[in-house]
Amino acid sequence: xxxxxxxxxxxxxxxxxxxxxxxxxxxxxxxxxxxxxxxxxxxxxxxxxxxxxxxxxxxxxxxxxxxxxxxxxxxxxxxxxxxxxxxxxxxxxxxxxxxxxxxxxxxxxxxxxxxxxxxxxxxxxxxxxxxxxxxxxxxxxxxxxxxxxxxxxxxxxxxxxxxxxxxxxxxxxxxxxxxxxxxxxxxxxxxxxxxxxxxxxxxxxxxxxxxxxxxxxxxxxxxxxxxxxxxxxxxxxxxxxxxxxxxxxxxxxxxxxxxxxxxxxxxxxxxxxxxxxxxxxxxxxxxxxxxxxxxxxxxxxxxxxxxxxxxxxxxxxxxxxxxxxxxxxxxxxxxxxxxxxxxxxxxxxxxxxxxxxxxxxxxxxxxxxxxxxxxxxxxxxxxxxxxxxxxxxxxxxxxxxxxxxxxxxxxxxxxxxxxxxxxxxxxxxxxxxxxxxxxxxxxxxxxxxxxxxxxxxxxxxxxxxxxxxxxxxxxxxxxxxxxxxxxxxxxxxxxxxxxxxxxxxxxxxxxxxxxxxx
Amino acid sequence: xxxxxxxxxxxxxxxxxxxxxxxxxxxxxxxxxxxxxxxxxxxxxxxxxxxxxxxxxxxxxxxxxxxxxxxxxxxxxxxxxxxxxxxxxxxxxxxxxxxxxxxxxxxxxxxxxxxxxxxxxxxxxxxxxxxxxxxxxxxxxxxxxxxxxxxxxxxxxxxxxxxxxxxxxxxxxxxxxxxxxxxxxx
Numbered sequence: 142x143x144x145x146x147x148x149x150x151x152x153x154x155x156x157x158x159x160x161x162x163x164x165x166x167x168x169x170x171x172x173x174x175x176x177x178x179x180x181x182x183x184x185x186x187x188x189x190x191x192x193x194x195x196x197x198x199x200x201x202x203x204x205x206x207x208x209x210x211x212x213x214x215x216x217x218x219x220x221x222x223x224x225x226x227x228x229x230x231x232x233x234x235x236x237x238x239x240x241x242x243x244x245x246x247x248x249x250x251x252x253x254x255x256x257x258x259x260x261x262x263x264x265x266x267x268x269x270x271x272x273x274x275x276x277x278x279x280x281x282x283x284x285x286x287x288x289x290x291x292x293x294x295x296x297x298x299x300x301x302x303x304x305x306x307x308x309x310x311x312x313x314x315x316x317x318x319x320x321x322x323x324x325x326x327x328x329x330x331x332x333x334x335x336x337x338x339x340x341x342x343x344x345x346x347x348x349x350x351x352x353x354x355x356x357x358x359x360x361x362x363x364x365x366x367x368x369x370x371x372x373x374x375x376x377x378x379x380x381x382x383x384x385x386x387x388x389x390x391x392x393x394x395x396x397x398x399x400x401x402x403x404x405x406x407x408x409x410x411x412x413x414x415x416x417x418x419x420x421x422x423x424x425x426x427x428x429x430x431x432x433x434x435x436x437x438x439x440x441x442x443x444x445x446x447x448x449x450x451x452x453x454x455x456x457x458x459x460x461x462x463x464x465x466x467x468x469x470x471x472x473x474x475x476x477x478x479x480x481x482x483x484x485x486x487x488x489x490x491x492x493x494x495x496x497x498x499x500x501x502x503x504x505x506x507x508x509x510x511x512x513x514x515x516x517x518x519x520x521x522x523x524x525x526x527x528x529x530x531x532x533x534x535x536x537x538x539x540x541x542x543x544x545x546x547x548x549x550x551x552x553x554x555x556x557x558x559x560x561x562x563x564x565x566x567x568x569x570x571x572x573x574x575x576x577x578x579x580x581x582x583x584x585x586x587x588x589x590x591x592x593x594x595x596x597x598x599x600x601x602x603x604x605x606x607x608x609x610x611x612x613x614x615x616x617x618x619x620x621x622x623x624x625x626x627x628x629x630x631x632x633x634x635x636x637x638x639x640x641x642x643x644x645x646x647x648x649x650x651x652x653x654x655x656x657x658x659x
Numbered sequence: 660x661x662x663x664x665x666x667x668x669x670x671x672x673x674x675x676x677x678x679x680x681x682x683x684x685x686x687x688x689x690x691x692x693x694x695x696x697x698x699x700x701x702x703x704x705x706x707x708x709x710x711x712x713x714x715x716x717x718x719x720x721x722x723x724x725x726x727x728x729x730x731x732x733x734x735x736x737x738x739x740x741x742x743x744x745x746x747x748x749x750x751x752x753x754x755x756x757x758x759x760x761x762x763x764x765x766x767x768x769x770x771x772x773x774x775x776x777x778x779x780x781x782x783x784x785x786x787x788x789x790x791x792x793x794x795x796x797x798x799x800x801x802x803x804x805x806x807x808x809x810x811x812x813x814x815x816x817x818x819x820x821x822x823x824x825x826x827x828x829x830x831x832x833x834x835x836x837x838x839x840x841x842x843x844x845x
Contacts, residue, residue, distance in 0.1 A: 262686050265765050269690055305768065312679075312772050316671040321715070321724055326663045 145644030152641050152653050155238045159245070163211075167204050167252065174200040183355040185364030186282060186395065190274045191267050195353070198263035201256045206407040208256070209344065212249035213411040215242035217418040219425075226455070233652075240654065254315055257308060264304070271352070281397045284352045299350040303343050310340045328471070341412055345405045354397035366391040426463065433487050435506050439548035443503055446479070446489040454480045454488060457626075459656075462490075467501045476628070476656065478553075491552055536621075537571065539614060541605060543578040543629070547586050550577060550600075554593055561595045575599045576610075607633075611640050615647035627655040666716060666746060666788045669779035673712040673753060676776050680760055680769030681705030687765035697763040704756050705769065711736065711743070717791035725793045737792045744791075746784035753777035 178184050178196040188195055215221070225239045268284070275288035316322075317333040356364070367390060434446040454460070459476045463469075479489035494503050540557075544550060557575060564572050577600045579585070588597050614623060627637050634655050641653040680701045687698025714733040717723045725733075736743045743749070754777040760770030 258682065261768070262682070265686055265692075266690055268764065269692060305771070308768055309771060309775075312672070312675060313775070316675050317668055319671050322668055322671060324724075325667055325718060325721060329663060329668050 144642050148645065148650060149642050151650045152638075155234050156241055156244075159238060160248070163245075163248070167207065170207055171200045171204050174203040182359045182364055183357070186276070186279055186356065187353065190276055190282060191270045194263045194266035194270055198260055198267060199353070201260040201263065204256050205253060205260060206404050208249045208252045209341070209404070210407040210411045212246055212253065213415045215246040215249075217415055218242075219418055219421055220414070222458075237652065237654065250315070250318070254311065257311060261304065261308060267352075279395055279397070281395075282354055300347055300352070303347045306343055307340060307347065310336050310343075314340070341408060345408060346402065347404060348400060348402035351399045354399045357396045357398050358393060361393040362391045362395045364395075432506070434489075437507060438491070438552045440546060440552075441494040442491055442549070442552050443494065443506065444478070444489060444491050444552070445506075446487045448487050452481055452486075452488065456480055460488075460490065464502055464505070466505055467498055471498055473498060537574065537618070539574045539576070541576045541578070541610065543580055543605060543633075545579075545581045547579055547588065547600075550588070550596060554588075554596060558593060558595050576601065576605070578603065578605045580604050607636055607640055611645075611651065612647075615645050615649040615651075618647075618649055620648040621650075623649055623651050625651050625653050627653070664718060664788060665779055665783035665786060666790070667718070669746075669776050669783055670712055670715060672776035672779060673708060673749075673773065676753075676757075676769055676772035677705045677708030677712060679705075679772050680708065680757075680766060683760070683766040683769045687763055690765075692763065692765060694763045697759055698765055701760050701763070701766040701769060704760070708753070708756065708773065711749075715793065716789075717793045719788070719791075723793050729793070730795070733792045733794070736790075744789050746780050746788060746790065749790075750777050750780040750784055753780065 175196045178199050179188060184195070221239055221242055225236055271284040272288070276282050313333050314336060317330045323330045356362070428450055431448045432445060433448055434444075436444040436446075438444060454477055456477070458480075459474050461472045461474045463472045475490040475492055477488055478491050479487065481488045492499055492502075494500055542550070560573055561575065564570060575595070577596060579600065579602055582602055585602065588600075625637055625641055627634050638653050638655075641651040645651070682705075684698045684701030684703075684705055688695050688702065692698065710732065713726060714729040714736050715723065715725050741748075753773050757770040757773035757777065760766035760773070
């Protein structure tokens, strides 16, 4: 569809604003540090020796400091959830921005990798220049022992060793975080990414014993001054182009001192925050969870009902399960399908048996089915508390569910029929609009049960035609804001995102949101 | 932990190492460092490693995501048969390639990264993995001719006119069964 400026701004505006701010901050920091080293008086002699390499390496270092501190913040998920839920953040725009925290983390990660390459390359050039432009006037400034010296032992100075280690860890972390590896072997990604703590510890001591020094006595020895035993080797070329040569005499020799490590100033705050976050998650997970019910649904789906002390959740949130009987270190996220309420404290998830963890978990939960026993889904009275419906500004809900097989709809058949029934009784039939789609068109069966009538009459064969659906929803909700929540494969997600950004004659704005755990 | 495919991670590492080797080599040659011959070697080695590692292998279980435009590389790499299929060969090849990079400062990082990738490939080879080309799936076309049966040429036989006359008052009784069963031409 044609993109409309209004829809695009509603969906993408906030994200791109943050992106611009972040890029702007990085650029400003880079330029500021670059200019400091190229024009600053205390770096005058060092700049003469090393040239551009000095400025680029230091400028990229400050950008690295910034991004290494920012990259941790989006990963403080409990803190972000807390901020998102408070009334400080009442605007939906801000909440949608907070949902994009993982994207920001990836952007900072990319910046760290790119600027690490720049930083390392610039320092390589510095090493050469230390040797080629060996300074006889200011021996304290040199790294090489004599002019033209080339040793590989430059890497054995402390920043060299720490630098190589840092790049190695970054290499491991970066190569294991590609989409491919995350989808096929999440454990490799998770365990290598937890090397971040080693990375940060080494980063904070990286600059100790550094080779770059600044001049401490610029008043007593203004750079470029002429001294008694100071030859004018550096005053060749463009230095003498000034007609009037201010003959300033030096009162003292130049004194140099290496910088103190500054990275810890940037990084320690977010690092402590993130460590506190991990600690909080660990403490919270300490209370055991009681499994109340296990229900087996068709198509390899298990519904799990659980109880935990002081557990509160709102619709749309997810929990992370850890079962030490299956694996001590694996944590798996599942969206909540039943939230605890005032009257009913149990909460539930639906999980599909797809990988080895879910298989083993289900084996522990359920005994092997005997052929003579038929396990029926438990039909229980669902009492929907009236107080659970307050506080929502929702005016209408369209639920579109696409499944491969008809049997999959049984996972929530009870719930859907109960909600439909309740709303009919309350005389709000247009509140909940259900559309079910079965995408596999051969071997069609039917839901023969009479009690599932509301579902069978809303069942369509074949994939949904999203554009027509959007047009229909737009026509019946003119000039309103419609939130679109997509949970599904990337193909559908992309199509819906494009449709949300496209032009709409009905004046409806569609805001796109998606959930994915990979 | 389950079944981890180490080769996939090794492939990502080897590709990244090839790029690092290439970058280091370019910096070394451009800056005319001493020992720039090693840097020139690193440029060539980096390009070779990137070309070898660009096509992803097909996963043994699950869907394989191929890199964009990798088909021509797949064909080239496939042509070497068992040399590229076997991960032991790749592990030793990468170990051998990375060694000259260690003699020059600019290419040392590429050397170490490629060495790590070579180790992971060794682990993959010990676990019995091998490289499979991702080839486009040929669409299996069902032969159309056999599933379409000849449509009937003649209309079905009708009962005599008295029975056929429409009896509006008794629609249920007006329905009749065909005296001759209607079947397809088998």
